[in-house]
Amino acid sequence: MKKLAKLLTILVLCLSVVLGTVGCSCGGKKGEKGVLAIAAFMAGDEDTPFWLKDMVAAYKQDYPDAKIETRFDALVRDIGVTAYQTNDSQYDMIFLDGMPLGNAVEEYGSLYCLNDLYNNPAEVNGEKETMNLSEKIRPGLLKSVQYGGDKAQYKDNYYLAPAPSGPTSIIFNCDAMEMVFGEDWEDRIPNTTDELIKLCQDIKTANKKVNIAGTNQVVRPFVYSKALEYWRYLYLPFIAQYSGIEAWERMQSCKNDAGQYDKNLYFPDGKEKALEVLYSLINKNAGFADAGAAGYEFTDAQGYFLQGRACMYVTGSWLEDEMSGKSKYNPDLKMVRVPIVSALGADMGITDAQLSAIVDAIDAGETELAGVDATDFARVAEARKYVYTLANSSISFVPECALNKDLALQFYRYMYSDKGLQIMLNSGASLLPCEMNSNLTIPTTDKNGQPLSVFRQSVYEVAFNPMTEFMYSGGNDPINYRAGLAFTIQSQGPEAAFLQKNPKSVSQYMTAERGAFENKWPQMMVNVG
Amino acid sequence: MVANDIEKNVNEEVVDVSVDDVIASQTIDGKVASAVVKKQRRKNAINRGIFIGCMLSVALINFAIFWVYVNFNSILMAFQTETRDGVIWGFQEFTKFFEQFSNEYAEPRLADALGRTLILFVLCNIVMMPINLIITYILFKKVPGEKFFRVIFFLPSIISGAVLVGVFRRMFAIGGPIDALITAIKGTGFEENWIASNEYTFKLVLIYVFWTSWGGNVVLLTGAVYRIPSDVLEYASIDGVGFFRELVQIIIPMIWPTLSTLLVFATAGLFTNSGPVLLFDEKNQYDTVTLGHYIYMQVKLYNSYNYPSAIGLIFTAIGFPIVLVVKWALGKVYEDVEY
Numbered sequence: 001m002k003k004l005a006k007l008l009t010i011l012v013l014c015l016s017v018v019l020g021t022v023g024c025s026c027g028g029k030k031g032e033k034g035v036l037a038i039a040a041f042m043a044g045d046e047d048t049p050f051w052l053k054d055m056v057a058a059y060k061q062d063y064p065d066a067k068i069e070t071r072f073d074a075l076v077r078d079i080g081v082t083a084y085q086t087n088d089s090q091y092d093m094i095f096l097d098g099m100p101l102g103n104a105v106e107e108y109g110s111l112y113c114l115n116d117l118y119n120n121p122a123e124v125n126g127e128k129e130t131m132n133l134s135e136k137i138r139p140g141l142l143k144s145v146q147y148g149g150d151k152a153q154y155k156d157n158y159y160l161a162p163a164p165s166g167p168t169s170i171i172f173n174c175d176a177m178e179m180v181f182g183e184d185w186e187d188r189i190p191n192t193t194d195e196l197i198k199l200c201q202d203i204k205t206a207n208k209k210v211n212i213a214g215t216n217q218v219v220r221p222f223v224y225s226k227a228l229e230y231w232r233y234l235y236l237p238f239i240a241q242y243s244g245i246e247a248w249e250r251m252q253s254c255k256n257d258a259g260q261y262d263k264n265l266y267f268p269d270g271k272e273k274a275l276e277v278l279y280s281l282i283n284k285n286a287g288f289a290d291a292g293a294a295g296y297e298f299t300d301a302q303g304y305f306l307q308g309r310a311c312m313y314v315t316g317s318w319l320e321d322e323m324s325g326k327s328k329y330n331p332d333l334k335m336v337r338v339p340i341v342s343a344l345g346a347d348m349g350i351t352d353a354q355l356s357a358i359v360d361a362i363d364a365g366e367t368e369l370a371g372v373d374a375t376d377f378a379r380v381a382e383a384r385k386y387v388y389t390l391a392n393s394s395i396s397f398v399p400e401c402a403l404n405k406d407l408a409l410q411f412y413r414y415m416y417s418d419k420g421l422q423i424m425l426n427s428g429a430s431l432l433p434c435e436m437n438s439n440l441t442i443p444t445t446d447k448n449g450q451p452l453s454v455f456r457q458s459v460y461e462v463a464f465n466p467m468t469e470f471m472y473s474g475g476n477d478p479i480n481y482r483a484g485l486a487f488t489i490q491s492q493g494p495e496a497a498f499l500q501k502n503p504k505s506v507s508q509y510m511t512a513e514r515g516a517f518e519n520k521w522p523q524m525m526v527n528v529g
Numbered sequence: 530m531v532a533n534d535i536e537k538n539v540n541e542e543v544v545d546v547s548v549d550d551v552i553a554s555q556t557i558d559g560k561v562a563s564a565v566v567k568k569q570r571r572k573n574a575i576n577r578g579i580f581i582g583c584m585l586s587v588a589l590i591n592f593a594i595f596w597v598y599v600n601f602n603s604i605l606m607a608f609q610t611e612t613r614d615g616v617i618w619g620f621q622e623f624t625k626f627f628e629q630f631s632n633e634y635a636e637p638r639l640a641d642a643l644g645r646t647l648i649l650f651v652l653c654n655i656v657m658m659p660i661n662l663i664i665t666y667i668l669f670k671k672v673p674g675e676k677f678f679r680v681i682f683f684l685p686s687i688i689s690g691a692v693l694v695g696v697f698r699r700m701f702a703i704g705g706p707i708d709a710l711i712t713a714i715k716g717t718g719f720e721e722n723w724i725a726s727n728e729y730t731f732k733l734v735l736i737y738v739f740w741t742s743w744g745g746n747v748v749l750l751t752g753a754v755y756r757i758p759s760d761v762l763e764y765a766s767i768d769g770v771g772f773f774r775e776l777v778q779i780i781i782p783m784i785w786p787t788l789s790t791l792l793v794f795a796t797a798g799l800f801t802n803s804g805p806v807l808l809f810d811e812k813n814q815y816d817t818v819t820l821g822h823y824i825y826m827q828v829k830l831y832n833s834y835n836y837p838s839a840i841g842l843i844f845t846a847i848g849f850p851i852v853l854v855v856k857w858a859l860g861k862v863y864e865d866v867e868y
Binding site: 228291292294483484499523524 | 610611612629632633634635636637698702703704719720721722724725726727728812813814815816818826830831832833
């Protein structure tokens with residue numbers, strides 16, 4: 001009996017060791033051959049509208065024999081990270097809100113190469129379109145799904161597939177604005193940054209109050225949260241407006257036209273101009289937001305915005321869906337284009353009023369304005385095009401270990417077909433991974449057949465305006481994923497620096513930034529390799 | 530006679546041999562019996578080895594991979610620098626450390642991180658240890674509500690740090706209870722948002738650490754204090770020893786082994802006092818970075834492994850002799866007391 005007990009104990013211990021080892025080497029749960037497993041990061045709850053739900057439903061109708069398992073929730077971000085870091089996943093397609101393509105390819109070899117997808121057209125039930133996907137996907141997005149490093153074996157390979165997204169910009173609470181300025185508040189929508197600052201001052205001076213749960217709250221120009229990077233959706237376009245989109249793109253990689261790294265490219269002159277506007281908006285003395293805003297959770301800030309405690313909030317087209325059902329306040333919201341940086345007018349030697357007039361003319365579809373030099377007009381028109389988006393981080397991939405790569409490719413081909421793109425549009429997407437074409441129709445009602453909300457209409461006006469060109473940040477150059485190049489190289493970004501009681505001036509910030517950048521540059525070059 | 534000898538031998542040396550085996554061996558002569566015992570002993574030794582090996586294998590593998598390998602590799606990495614042409618060996622990362630230590634443009638500055646780490650060390654150990662001791666003593670003296678306070682003081686050690694920091698941040702937010710209290714007293718509240726301030730956020734971390742450390746070592750110290758023989762304290766009481774004299778001249782010397790162990794451990798963690806900085810300032814935007822956070826940022830943001838390894842090695846080299854000196858010095862304060 002004693003011996004038996006000993007043997008059993010040894011057996012159990014051995015089993016635990018063996019099982020542990022097996023667990024480590026063989027990974028977790030595996031998928032099932034013939035069943036397409038899709039996981040997608042979704043920030044909201046299960047009732048949140050989500051384009052991929054509609055896509056899967058439509059796909060099942062067109063491919064009745066298809067078997068699909070889905071998982072849509074916030075934990076998928078972790079699943080995705082595990083998948084590309086360990087090359088182990090039960091899912092065949094994973095949709096995320098960002099991932100380091102270069103690292104995943106070079107260090108983990110965990111991404112399935114999608115060249116076959118991009119070098120063939122989209123199709124529905126065997127019916128192929130004429131254009132290959134590499135021609136159909138937006139060029140700006142195409143760059144971000146392609147390997148951008150220097151390893152010959154991966155050169156120019158495609159590893160990611162873009163998903164629909166939307167624009168980011170200033171969003172107005174129409175009800176709050178109407179309370180402050182009356183019915184004609186839309187006349188005050190700023191064309192230039194000087195007008196924006198003036199608008200903020202006017203809202204502050206008005207000192208209107210809104211009663212929330214029995215307490216009077218001052219209506220502020222802005223609300224923001226501790227996620228200070230949201231401000232970048234507003235001020236990053238100023239860089240492209242002032243210095244041009246090429247300068248903006250070179251800043252993202254610090255690479256000149258000859259393909260050589262140049263640290264001076266990190267400092268286009270528009271950067272300082274953009275920060276000057278930011279400083280005017282968020283420095284403590286301006287008083288354009290609650291003193292405690294930098295401590296708010298973003299959901300709190302959005303809740304306060306819906307309550308009407310602020311007239312403006314800087315975020316993206318997802319706001320309405322994200323806050324759906326989370327607040328009893330349901331004001332009309334309106335997204336507008338980012339104003340033109342007033343420094344551009346000063347640079348051209350025109351007044352801010354003239355700059356604003358040019359913007360009005362451009363928005364009205366004019367191609368010239370009396371008394372304005374054609375070159376100046378063209379420069380403002382160019383600047384007016386840019387709308388910032390996070391679309392290049394809204395991506396998906398097929399893990400190298402996926403069991404159903406063929407099914408995943410088939411699903412992608414459906415997704416990027418005009419039929420699939422229309423499903424995205426009908427689900428509320430405002431920035432498609434592909435350019436719009438004549439087969440696609442911008443919806444006039446929501447999914448339930450109801451008229452579009454004011455917010456959705458305004459998002460469409462920004463996103464589908466023929467003059468709109470989207471600008472993206474980040475990039476697939478090794479300096480981004482090997483050396484950590486980001487918009488700011490300092491741990492304290494400009495937003496936090498300007499919020500302080502004794503804030504740095506813009507020039508102080510830029511001097512510190514340049515010093516920190518030059519100090520880091522040699523190590524960055526080593527890391528880039 | 531043979532059987533008796535065998536039995537004696539077995540009882541003395543091989544306790545695992547059963548009596549049945551011994552009885553069975555009564556029928557054979559001395560030589561054979563001895564061989565049987567030796568064989569049995571060897572078998573037992575093998576079985577014991579297998580058993581101990583199995584029991585320890587998981588822990589040993591874990592130790593070998595996650596301690597021996599990781600630390601050994603970290604030491605090697607400190608002497609490696611990755612270049613375009615591959616890895617080169619040398620002291621480049623150490624040179625970089627001294628160049629960057631107080632470089633105005635190093636971002637963030639290592640000297641500042643070290644300063645904050647040392648401030649946290651002083652707070653957690655030099656300030657809080659005596660407070661912990663006094664609290665332990667007060668609770669030991671059975672003050673009214675002693676059990677209640679014991680639980681309350683220990684609560685921060687049980688509740689998740691994320692939850693506690695969340696609550697704490699709300700307390701100090703503009704419009705929060707502390708702000709309301711100050712407004713009620715002074716007429717104006719916080720002049721600055723403490724949870725997003727270069728000047729105040731680290732101070733807030735210190736306040737939090739102070740607040741949550743009241744019960745920190747109370748459990749260990751209470752255990753030590755309760756071991757003191759009651760007759761020693763009764764004797765002191767009869768001699769008219771007062772409250773503080775009893776603490777200083779009786780309690781502290783008698784729990785000195787526990788106290789000095791705590792102090793030695795605290796000194797060993799001199800450079801690892803990072804505090805809950807990540808919970809207060811996840812992106813290190815408000816001048817809160819400590820050494821641990823600095824190293825974390827080097828890896829996370831810049832994919833740098835060699836430089837953090839060198840930093841770790843340098844501070845280990847500084848910390849190790851300090852620990853030895855402190856241990857020696859503490860051993861000189863009081864002689865060990867056995868009771």
